[in-house]
Amino acid sequence: GAQGIGRAVVQSLMQSRAQVAVVDLNRSCGDQCKSELDSEFGADCSIFLQCDVTDADALTAAFQTTVDRFGHLDIVINNAGINEKNWEKTIQVNLTSVIKGTYLGLEHMSKEYGKGGGSIINVSSMAAFLHSPHQPVYTATKHGVIGFSRAMADASSLGGYGVRINVLCPAFVDTPLLLSVEHEDNMGKFVKFKDDFKKSMNHFGVLKPSLIADGMMMLITDDTIHGAVMKITCSKGIHFHTYEPMST
Numbered sequence: 001g002a003q004g005i006g007r008a009v010v011q012s013l014m015q016s017r018a019q020v021a022v023v024d025l026n027r028s029c030g031d032q033c034k035s036e037l038d039s040e041f042g043a044d045c046s047i048f049l050q051c052d053v054t055d056a057d058a059l060t061a062a063f064q065t066t067v068d069r070f071g072h073l074d075i076v077i078n079n080a081g082i083n084e085k086n087w088e089k090t091i092q093v094n095l096t097s098v099i100k101g102t103y104l105g106l107e108h109m110s111k112e113y114g115k116g117g118g119s120i121i122n123v124s125s126m127a128a129f130l131h132s133p134h135q136p137v138y139t140a141t142k143h144g145v146i147g148f149s150r151a152m153a154d155a156s157s158l159g160g161y162g163v164r165i166n167v168l169c170p171a172f173v174d175t176p177l178l179l180s181v182e183h184e185d186n187m188g189k190f191v192k193f194k195d196d197f198k199k200s201m202n203h204f205g206v207l208k209p210s211l212i213a214d215g216m217m218m219l220i221t222d223d224t225i226h227g228a229v230m231k232i233t234c235s236k237g238i239h240f241h242t243y244e245p246m247s248t
């Protein structure tokens with residue numbers, strides 16, 4: 001992502017000397033992000049690829065271009081997310097493309113395909129734990145991201161893929177997406193519940209994107225974390241959801 005949480009994560013990755021492909025639909029935002037990264041880190045360390053993640057062929061090509069450019073892939077972050085107005089599109093961006101991005105990540109990183117392993121982080125939301133009348137389909141997609149990622153993490157363990165798969169669930173974060181909740185263009189008919197949403201935001205507080213980047217870097221660098229669901233909230237900071245162990 002070229003803005004919001006994605007932009008903060010790119011900054012942290014590049015400060016840690018990673019080479020990064022920024023994939024985003026928004027060309028002007030992507031161009032601006034790329035030129036900022038070039039000034040700070042040099043032009044060879046990043047590429048911007050304009051891509052609609054719901055276009056399966058374009059997403060496949062973006063992965064291939066990245067591998068062609070940098071030689072291999074170690075980390076995939078499926079971060080793109082939109083709000084509610086067009087519910088089918090919301091499912092395509094928030095869930096279908098996360099699944100597609102995970103499968104493409106495995107094609108390029110899994111030991112099953114003779115690759116060297118890696119790490120995938122799928123971005124969900126605290127909306128997966130505390131549902132909201134303001135965003136029913138957004139909420140459903142974020143539940144879906146967790147279910148899919150946990151099951152894939154188990155598949156990766158059992159299949160010896162060598163790829164860690166984790167989920168990150170932020171509460172409210174100060175990004176352009178958060179401002180979108182005031183607009184009918186993004187929320188559709190649920191915009192009328194915006195006062196409720198704002199009340200919840202005032203109550204729980206709003207996080208800085210840099211804290212989400214810190215959580216993301218923990219998931220990337222700690223190779224003991226696999227199949228985990230990280231939550232980030234104002235009240236508890238970075239922490240993990242605990243699940244009942246599965247009965248056998």
Ligand SMILES: NC(=O)C1=CN([C@@H]2O[C@H](COP(=O)(O)OP(=O)(O)OC[C@H]3O[C@@H](n4cnc5c(N)ncnc54)[C@H](O)[C@@H]3O)[C@@H](O)[C@H]2O)C=CC1
Nearest residue numbers: 004005024025026052053079080081125172173175176177
């Ligand atoms: N901001 C918040 O309060 C929270 C955000 N999240 C999640 O974090 C993720 C990032 O959100 P933010 O940075 O806040 O949003 P944002 O709107 O600031 O950034 C999202 C980026 O995704 C890109 N994007 C949207 N549709 C796309 C598509 N079809 N193809 C490619 N790129 C596309 C946008 O151009 C934008 O640059 C999302 O999955 C969101 O659901 C989760 C919890 C809280």
Ligand SMILES: CCCCCC(=O)/C=C/[C@H]1[C@H](O)CC(=O)[C@@H]1CCCCCCC(=O)O
Nearest residue numbers: 125126127130131132171172204233234235
């Ligand atoms: C519109 C995009 C931003 C979406 C932010 C988000 O994911 C919001 C989730 C809220 C959901 O809609 C209803 C809520 O209550 C969620 C936020 C909850 C934050 C909980 C923090 C708890 C704590 O501090 O302990």
